[in-house]
Amino acid sequence: MNAVELRSLSVRLGDATVVRDVSATVEEGAWVGLIGPNGAGKTTALRAIAGLVCYAGSVAVGGEEVARLGRTRVARLVALVPQEPVIPEDMHVADYVLLGRTPHLAAFARESDHDLETAGAALERLDLLAFARRRLGSLSGGERQRAVLARALAQEAPILLLDEPTAALDVGRQQQVLELVDGLRRERGLTVVSAMHDLTLAGQFADHLLLLDGGRLVAAGEAAEVLTEELVATHYGASVRIVADPELGVVVVPARALAEADL
Amino acid sequence: MSGTAEAAPGAARAVGTRLPPPRPRVAWLLAASGFLFGAAVLGVLVGPVHIGVGAILRATASHLPFVHVSSTLSRAEDAIVFELRLPRVVLGALVGAMLAGCGAAFQGAFRNPLADPYLLGTAAGAGLGATMVVAYAPADTRAALVPVAAFVGAAGAVAVAYAIGRSAGGRGPVSLVLAGVVVASFFTALQTFVQQQNVDTVEEVYSWILGRLTTAGWTDVLIILPYAAATSVVLVLCGRLLDVLAVGDEEAASLGIDVRRIRLIVIVAATAGTAAAVAVSGLIGFVGIIVPHTIRLLAGGSYRALLPLSLLVGAGFIVLADVIARTVLAPAELPIGVVTAFFGAPFFALVLRRSLVTAT
Numbered sequence: 001m002n003a004v005e006l007r008s009l010s011v012r013l014g015d016a017t018v019v020r021d022v023s024a025t026v027e028e029g030a031w032v033g034l035i036g037p038n039g040a041g042k043t044t045a046l047r048a049i050a051g052l053v054c055y056a057g058s059v060a061v062g063g064e065e066v067a068r069l070g071r072t073r074v075a076r077l078v079a080l081v082p083q084e085p086v087i088p089e090d091m092h093v094a095d096y097v098l099l100g101r102t103p104h105l106a107a108f109a110r111e112s113d114h115d116l117e118t119a120g121a122a123l124e125r126l127d128l129l130a131f132a133r134r135r136l137g138s139l140s141g142g143e144r145q146r147a148v149l150a151r152a153l154a155q156e157a158p159i160l161l162l163d164e165p166t167a168a169l170d171v172g173r174q175q176q177v178l179e180l181v182d183g184l185r186r187e188r189g190l191t192v193v194s195a196m197h198d199l200t201l202a203g204q205f206a207d208h209l210l211l212l213d214g215g216r217l218v219a220a221g222e223a224a225e226v227l228t229e230e231l232v233a234t235h236y237g238a239s240v241r242i243v244a245d246p247e248l249g250v251v252v253v254p255a256r257a258l259a260e261a262d263l
Numbered sequence: 264m265s266g267t268a269e270a271a272p273g274a275a276r277a278v279g280t281r282l283p284p285p286r287p288r289v290a291w292l293l294a295a296s297g298f299l300f301g302a303a304v305l306g307v308l309v310g311p312v313h314i315g316v317g318a319i320l321r322a323t324a325s326h327l328p329f330v331h332v333s334s335t336l337s338r339a340e341d342a343i344v345f346e347l348r349l350p351r352v353v354l355g356a357l358v359g360a361m362l363a364g365c366g367a368a369f370q371g372a373f374r375n376p377l378a379d380p381y382l383l384g385t386a387a388g389a390g391l392g393a394t395m396v397v398a399y400a401p402a403d404t405r406a407a408l409v410p411v412a413a414f415v416g417a418a419g420a421v422a423v424a425y426a427i428g429r430s431a432g433g434r435g436p437v438s439l440v441l442a443g444v445v446v447a448s449f450f451t452a453l454q455t456f457v458q459q460q461n462v463d464t465v466e467e468v469y470s471w472i473l474g475r476l477t478t479a480g481w482t483d484v485l486i487i488l489p490y491a492a493a494t495s496v497v498l499v500l501c502g503r504l505l506d507v508l509a510v511g512d513e514e515a516a517s518l519g520i521d522v523r524r525i526r527l528i529v530i531v532a533a534t535a536g537t538a539a540a541v542a543v544s545g546l547i548g549f550v551g552i553i554v555p556h557t558i559r560l561l562a563g564g565s566y567r568a569l570l571p572l573s574l575l576v577g578a579g580f581i582v583l584a585d586v587i588a589r590t591v592l593a594p595a596e597l598p599i600g601v602v603t604a605f606f607g608a609p610f611f612a613l614v615l616r617r618s619l620v621t622a623t
Binding site: 052100 | 280281282283284285500501503504506507509510511513514516517518519520521559563564565567
C-alpha cells in the first residue's frame with residue numbers, strides 16, 4: 001500500500017508555480033529523499049503533503065485526499081518537522097514535546113495519562129529526559145533538533161516529513177539524527193519523506209530519491225540512478241565526481257582539481 | 264498508528280517515564296495566592312483611620328450568617344472597612360487580574376512579547392467608548408452601557424492596530440506596538456473632543472481617565488464581575504491552545520489546530536476583559552507587561568501556568584499599587600496609573616531590549 005501518492009501535483013504560491021505536475025508514490029515504511037537545488041520546490045511539496053497549502057492535482061495520504069481530510073485527521077497521519085522550527089525559548093522541553101499530542105485532544109481537553117506516557121516515551125527515546133525541565137532556549141542546536149523530533153514522534157503519525165533535518169548540524173550530529181530517524185522508522189514502521197541537502201547522505205539513508213528542479217520531477221529512482229554526474233551537473237550546476245563505493249554506496253564529491261586551487 | 268503492535272511495548276516502557284501533568288506547579292499557585300492574600304490584607308488594613316487586625320476579623324465574623332460574634336467596630340469604622348476599603352481591594356484585584364491575564368493572552372495570541380492592553384490601544388478604545396456613553400447616554404443607563412461601549416471601542420482599537428501593524432511592518436513585535444501608539448493617540452484625540460464638547464460631564468470623565476479606584480463601591484465590583492469571571496474561564500481553558508500557537512501559525516496548523524479560530528476566541532475574551540477593567544478603573548498601563556514577564560522568568564513560558572498565575576499575581580499587584588498610590592502622598596492620592604507606569608516603563612524598556620536582541 002502507498003503511504004503517500006501524488007498525482008499531477010501543482011502548487012501556486014502567489015504568481016509563481018512552485019511545484020509543477022509532480023507524480024510520485026511513497027510506499028509504506030519507505031524512506032524517500034527529495035533532492036534538488038535551492039528553490040526546486042522541495043519544501044512546498046512537503047507542505048502540500050501536510051495539507052498546509054492549496055494545490056491542484058491530487059495528494060493522497062493513507063489513501064485519502066489531504067484537501068478533504070480535516071486538519072486534525074491530517075495531523076494524526078502526517079507529522080512535519082520544518083527546516084527552521086519556531087522555538088518558543090521560554091517553553092520547557094517537556095511541554096514542547098507534549099504539543100505533539102494536540103491532534104489527539106479535543107479542543108479544550110487536557111492530556112490523558114496515555115498522552116503523558118506517549119510524550120514521556122518520545123522524550124526517553126530521544127535521550128531528552130534529563131532536559132525535560134530545561135527551557136528550549138538553553139538547548140544546543142542538536143538538542144533542539146531532537147526536541148523537535150520528539151514532538152513529531154509524540155504525534156504518533158505514521159508518516160514523518162522532514163525538511164532539511166540536518167541543515168544546521170555538524171557532520172557528527174547529522175549522522176546521529178539520520179540514524180535516529182532510520183531507527184525510528186524501522187521500530188515503528190514509519191514512512192519518511194525528507195528534503196535533503198547533502199546528496200551523499202540522501203543516497204545513504206533514503207531507499208528512493210526524487211530529484212526536483214524548477215518545481216518539476218526530473219529524475220526518480222535509487223541513488224545510483226539519480227546521483228549521476230550528468231544529472232547533478234544539469235540540475236545543480238555543480239561539477240561533481242561520483243564514487244561508487246561497495247561499502248558506502250554512492251559518494252558525491254565536489255570536483256575541483258588541486259592544481260586549479262593553487263592558481 | 265495508535266493501537267498498532269508497536270504501541271504496546273512503547274506504552275509498557277513508558278510507565279516509568281510518564282510526564283508530570285502540565286499544570287502550574289502547586290508551589291507557584293500557592294505563592295501567587297499568598298501574594299494576593301497578603302496584598303488584600305494590607306489593602307484592608309492600611310488607611311488614615313487605624314483599625315486593628317483583630318477587630319477587623321471579629322467584624323468580618325459578625326457579618327457572616329450563623330456566626331454569633333459581636334463586632335467591636337463602631338458604625339463608622341465598620342463602613343470604612345466594608346463599604347470603602349474592601350470593595351476597593353476587590354475591585355483592584357479584579358482589574359489587576361484582567362489587565363495582567365489579558366496582557367498575557369494578547370502576547371500569546373499575537374506571539375508578541377510587547378503586546379499589552381494599554382499599548383495596543385485597547386485601553387484608549389475602551390476609554391473612547393466609555394466617554395461617549397458618559398457624554399451622550401441618559402444618566403440612568405450609563406452603568407449598564409459603559410462596559411458594552413468600552414468593549415466595542417476596545418475591539419475596534421485592537422482590529423485597527425493589528426491591521427496597521429501587519430500592513431506597515433510585517434510581523435515584527437515593534438510594528439504592532441507602534442501601530443498601537445498611533446491608534447491610542449487617535450482614539451484619545453477623539454475622546455478629548457467628545458469630552459470637551461460636553462462640559463457638564465467633563466469632571467466625571469476626567470476622574471475616570473486618570474485611572475482610579477477611588478470611587479469604588481460594590482456597584483463597580485458587580486459591573487466587572489461577570490466579565491472578569493467569563494474572561495478568566497475562557498483564558499485558562501485556552502492555555503494549552505496558546506502554547507500550540509507559540510510554535511507559529513504553520514506548525515500549529517500542522518498539529519491540527521484551527522489557528523484563526525483560536526486566535527479570535529482569545530482576542531475577543533481578552534478584549535472583553537480589558538474593556539470591563541477599563542470601564543470601572545480608567546486607564547492603568549503596563550500591568551499586562553510587568554506581571555506576565557516576571558512570571559515567565561520565574562515559572563517558565565507555558566501559558567497553562569502563565570494565565571492562572573498572571574490572574575492571581577496581577578490581582579495582588581494592583582491591590583499593592585493602590586496601597587502605594589494612597590499612602591505615598593497621604594492624605595492626597597496618586598492616580599494608580601502613575602504608580603504602575605513608574606515601575607512598568609523601565610521594565611518595559613528591559614523587555615523591549617530583550618525581544619530586540621533575540622529578534623536579530
